[in-house]
Amino acid sequence: MNPKPPQPPYPFRLPATLPPELITDILAKRITNPPVCALSLLCPEWNLCQRRHPALESIFRTTRVDVYSLPSRPGERGKVTTSFGHDAAQHTAFCLPLLTDPRNLMQSTTTTTTTGGLCLPAYYRRELAKAWVGKSVLVISQGLNEHAFGPLWRGMTKEEVQGMVILRESEAMGLVPFEDDVIVEGKRVLSVDGREKEMLPPLEGACDGEYLFQRVRHLVVNTVPALAEVEAFDLGMSPSTWTAQASRNIVALAERLEYERRANLLLRWDALERLESLFLDLRGYSLPDMRFLYDEDVARLALSLAGMRLGLLVVAGLRSWYHYRGPDVLGIEEVEGGTWDADSEMFLDAGRGRCINWWMMFKEAVRPGGRLVFVDKDGRDGNELTLLRPDSRQRVVLGY
Numbered sequence: 001m002n003p004k005p006p007q008p009p010y011p012f013r014l015p016a017t018l019p020p021e022l023i024t025d026i027l028a029k030r031i032t033n034p035p036v037c038a039l040s041l042l043c044p045e046w047n048l049c050q051r052r053h054p055a056l057e058s059i060f061r062t063t064r065v066d067v068y069s070l071p072s073r074p075g076e077r078g079k080v081t082t083s084f085g086h087d088a089a090q091h092t093a094f095c096l097p098l099l100t101d102p103r104n105l106m107q108s109t110t111t112t113t114t115t116g117g118l119c120l121p122a123y124y125r126r127e128l129a130k131a132w133v134g135k136s137v138l139v140i141s142q143g144l145n146e147h148a149f150g151p152l153w154r155g156m157t158k159e160e161v162q163g164m165v166i167l168r169e170s171e172a173m174g175l176v177p178f179e180d181d182v183i184v185e186g187k188r189v190l191s192v193d194g195r196e197k198e199m200l201p202p203l204e205g206a207c208d209g210e211y212l213f214q215r216v217r218h219l220v221v222n223t224v225p226a227l228a229e230v231e232a233f234d235l236g237m238s239p240s241t242w243t244a245q246a247s248r249n250i251v252a253l254a255e256r257l258e259y260e261r262r263a264n265l266l267l268r269w270d271a272l273e274r275l276e277s278l279f280l281d282l283r284g285y286s287l288p289d290m291r292f293l294y295d296e297d298v299a300r301l302a303l304s305l306a307g308m309r310l311g312l313l314v315v316a317g318l319r320s321w322y323h324y325r326g327p328d329v330l331g332i333e334e335v336e337g338g339t340w341d342a343d344s345e346m347f348l349d350a351g352r353g354r355c356i357n358w359w360m361m362f363k364e365a366v367r368p369g370g371r372l373v374f375v376d377k378d379g380r381d382g383n384e385l386t387l388l389r390p391d392s393r394q395r396v397v398l399g400y
Contacts, residue, residue: 020124027128028099031099031131034098037091038094038220039091039314039375041139042222058084062377064325064374065086066375068372077336080335094314096218099132126202133215133216134216139220140176141224141264142167142169142222152233152236152250152253166193167264170193172264177197178191197211200212214274216275219275222281223262225287228284233250236249261284265297275310278305278313280315284317286323288379295356302365306364312366312370313372314375318376322379335360337357359372359374
């Protein structure tokens with residue numbers, strides 16, 4: 001979930017005579033790390049920040065970053081820039097705060113410090129958790145356990161089969177709000193695996209808690225394209241003789257896999273009420289022969305983000321591989337063109353063969369003066385194709 005920065009030296013003794021606010025600042029600095037370029041966290045296989053061949057990529061324009069700065073006031077026109085490298089100015093523009101997750105370092109006041117963790121009163125544990133989730137960039141991704149299902153022939157209902165296949169990381173399930181969460185009595189929020197979403201450490205005597213996701217400000221959402229190769233047969237042990245039950249299980253598993261490949265993008269965005277920066281991995285839309293995102297999926301995502309008033313929205317992989325725009329610099333006419341089509345509920349650009357104008361689709365999620373960024377690769381430099389080699393499926397299934 002959170003990038004793994006160097007661990008601070010613990011245990012740490014609190015000075016008893018300082019005001020609580022000052023102690024909180026001291027503790028927060030102990031878990032604060034140097035800012036990180038968000039492009040190093042987005043689509044990690046692409047090496048968007050520390051590129052393998054930066055000079056060649058810049059010359060051949062195989063990686064492009066298009067930035068649309070929305071107008072600040074009505075009547076103004078936005079500005080666009082295109083770059084094919086990753087210079088210091090762009091690097092700085094994408095840097096975000098990075099804090100160590102304090103939940104793994106803190107112990108309650110009733111425990112000993114033999115584990116090397118912090119022994120803190122509830123107030124400081126709560127304040128550190130607030131600082132971490134409210135300032136640090138957080139990352140969610142996907143994974144798969146080998147043989148998660150077991151024998152494919154055993155008798156189970158469709159609902160039980162589907163509940164056993166989850167590609168979302170366990171930490172992500174407990175932290176961010178997904179559309180398939182269960183809300184109990186209008187208050188408690190449970191993930192599909194039955195766990196309640198994680199909350200801020202409670203204060204003594206408090207009756208209502210606050211979920212961590214209500215304070216998230218910077219979020220990176222990754223997918224794992226290699227999971228597009230995983231099939232229902234990879235999830236369990238096949239029978240020597242196929243039965244009707246095994247066939248039903250395979251169908252249910254295949255349907256669940258189809259949903260889970262894109263489930264990381266199916267969040268309840270309105271519940272992320274403080275979100276300011278969002279980075280989305282949409283490579284599943286343009287993957288050659290293995291796409292798991294389609295026009296309606298991306299359009300639905302864009303519409304669900306409308307009104308979020310983000311300061312920065314970065315979309316990666318939407319125009320890659322066969323959809324790559326080429327080496328030409330982006331023009332403002334291409335960004336702000338197109339008209340709304342009520343039938344398809346999309347912005348279509350008649351001048352380009354009624355193509356979907358994804359700029360217009362996603363701009364509604366960005367506040368005036370904010371930035372909408374598209375990052376793409378053309379597929380010929382080989383970096384992203386390492387995910388599609390024959391051994392990719394084994395690496396993903398085994399978790400390395």
